[in-house]
Amino acid sequence: MASGLRVPQFAQWSDLLERAAKTAPSAFSGDRLRNLHEGGWQDSGEPSALVTPVDQTGLGYLSKVDERTALAAVGYAHEQHGQWAGVPLAERRARVAAAVEAMTAARDDLALLLAWEIGKPWRLACADVDRALDGVRWYLDNIERMLATDADGRPFQRCPLPGPVSNIASWNYPMSVLVHAELVQLLAGNAVVAKTPTQGGAFCLTVAHALMHDAGLPVTLLSGDGSTLSSALVRSAEIGALAFVGGRDNGGKVAAQLVDTGKRHMLEQEGLNCWGIWEFSDWDGLATHLRKGFEYAKQRCTAYPRFVVQRKLVDQFLAAYLPVVTSARFGHPLATAADDEELPQLDFGPLISAAKAAELRTKVDEALGHGAIPLYRGSLAKGRFLDGQDTSAYVAPTTLLAPAGASRLMHEEPFGPVDTIVVVDTQAELLAQMNASNGALVASIASDDEELAGRLAEHVQAFKVGVNKPRSRGDREEPFGGRGGSWKGAFVGGVHLVHAVTQGPQDELLYGNFPNYNRYPDV
The missing domain is CATH 3.40.605.10 (Aldehyde Dehydrogenase; Chain A, domain 1)
Incomplete structure (x- = not known):
């Protein structure tokens, strides 16, 4: 069509x-x-x-x-x-x-x-x-x-x-x-x-x-x-x-x-920036942060591609997360309708090169080969593209559950629209999984108990750790x-x-x- x-x-x-x-x-x-x-x-x-x-x-x-x-x-x-x-x-x-x-x-x-x-x-x-x-x-x-x-x-x-x-x-x-x-x-x-x-x-x-x-x-x-x-x-x-x-x-x-x-x-x-989710209930608020997180296909140093989730909250987390990932808007960053001079409002366009897109797809396949569970694998058919356009540098949103330790996506920042979810049972596991990449720039703890979140944040190896909010590079005084x-x-x-x-x-x-x-x- x-x-x-x-x-x-x-x-x-x-x-x-x-x-x-x-x-x-x-x-x-x-x-x-x-x-x-x-x-x-x-x-x-x-x-x-x-x-x-x-x-x-x-x-x-x-x-x-x-x-x-x-x-x-x-x-x-x-x-x-x-x-x-x-x-x-x-x-x-x-x-x-x-x-x-x-x-x-x-x-x-x-x-x-x-x-x-x-x-x-x-x-x-x-x-x-x-x-x-x-x-x-x-x-x-x-x-x-x-x-x-x-x-x-x-x-x-x-x-x-x-x-x-x-x-x-x-x-x-x-x-x-x-x-x-x-x-x-x-x-x-x-x-x-x-x-x-x-x-x-x-x-x-x-x-x-x-x-x-x-x-x-x-x-x-x-x-x-x-x-x-x-x-x-x-x-x-x-x-x-x-x-x-x-x-x-x-x-x-x-x-x-x-x-x-x-x-x-x-x-x-x-660094592999993580959201840690423990004893949490504000799913509407989290969904707002998740949607913004897909900007520019997560090709930024302060993107959050890893979610470490308390086991009893996984179903509620997915109920908030999946509508966000499935509705991400992507495609040609300048393509408009024939009668429209306004440029499109998209979440992301291509990765920086076709080679990087191919490399990321290989990492996803590798993780799947090691046993990761594909929770969502988007299709480029949902993107906004010109007729006959070369789309080799584009990657549709993808979410994997429980990547194995042998897969690169377990320890490395994907630098693309690929998220991984890790399920944990204890606070010690939560911290270990959030610290999987030997240091990060930012991280966040989502918890109704902000005092607990503050204590956990002290053990997260990231420069900035947010409580119920993402952190970014910051401007001016920060x-x-x-x-x-x-x-x-x-x-x-x-x-x-x-x-x-x-x-x-x-x-x-x-x-x-x-x-x-x-x-x-x-x-």
Whole structure:
């Protein structure tokens, strides 16, 4: 049956690419992205094709630089850093504010670029851009007091790091994680170097960095493979700090490269975030949280893909959960009815690539082979797609009961719309199953007895543990970090982010998850 859906003209890639090139003319060579280094946009690097997960069509080309080019770029960024560190705070604030306002004017196109590049539904793409810009506005209003104390709140005028901050981030939140962090680092007096994620977000980041560069900010943006650029972006003596967001495999490699450098670092890694459900009855309230949890196919570090449920509550939990998972709205993030110019309100679109979708399906099959029970296996036939559209990057919602210990889904974050449910009989089992991944970023306990939930939360190895509510990365004053293998280095968020990228007194011990000590702020 024909779907009757189409992509409105203003949202089609050809029109969007033309507008992006007009916004940042120096950053584009046709449909090929230039790199920003040594003071301007360069035609350096080898072309590498970019394909959208939305329908597998080509978007254009990255230009991947080699190690020599990256080392030269870092050297120039170090020179920029020395100059920028001497710029008065009032001038830094004015230039960052100008970049924020320029991005505000380009907000809709930045969001549309995210929809095509990483498959983010329109509402969530807009939220990614808005959250970045609103967050930086808050720092613009509060930066003076953040630069005036050490990590223990003692008066001290902080100064920039010895060199620029290197940023290596995953593809899923280009604006609200990567660009947001860079703008705060710049506000604090540091030049910044960023690597575009190879899996997606390069066009959005190119336009954003062009606007930052136009505002007079010392920014460098390079494309390339992590293995090729690691000596420049991770180990270079000219780098003052490293901010990394990604999986544990790559994070572990980065951490190993940092061991002998003594370099300031913030390594955010994945963890299996869990809801624990014990002596609980507010199922309508939980269902509201569950529905929101399917946003962006759970491709975020604070998604909740694991539910650990007291045995006597399993039937009631499923009565609340199954209507949510079966009604999740997914499909082409920009496809509308023929007579409609409003973009669709979906929970999620594709995974980041057809390869990741195939990998997740393999993990599901593996879990089933080890004895997991398929409670729900959605069908792509329920999705909203264009006629004849390639849907190889899409995965329908799936729920598995009791995955075996031998299956990867028992211990690893799926990073997709696949949930697992584990049934327990004791509080000790509840905690053991919630701590299955050696640390997490967030977790939650659902219980009518909030005092009990608070006691249980003390034993959950997650940085933030909610009681009858989910936790998230947070904004503004709220700190963010991880426990166990989910984080290494200084925590971020609010004053902690500013402290992580500035120098305080010699006896200062930053809050963080470090090899020799841990200091956790009140979260």
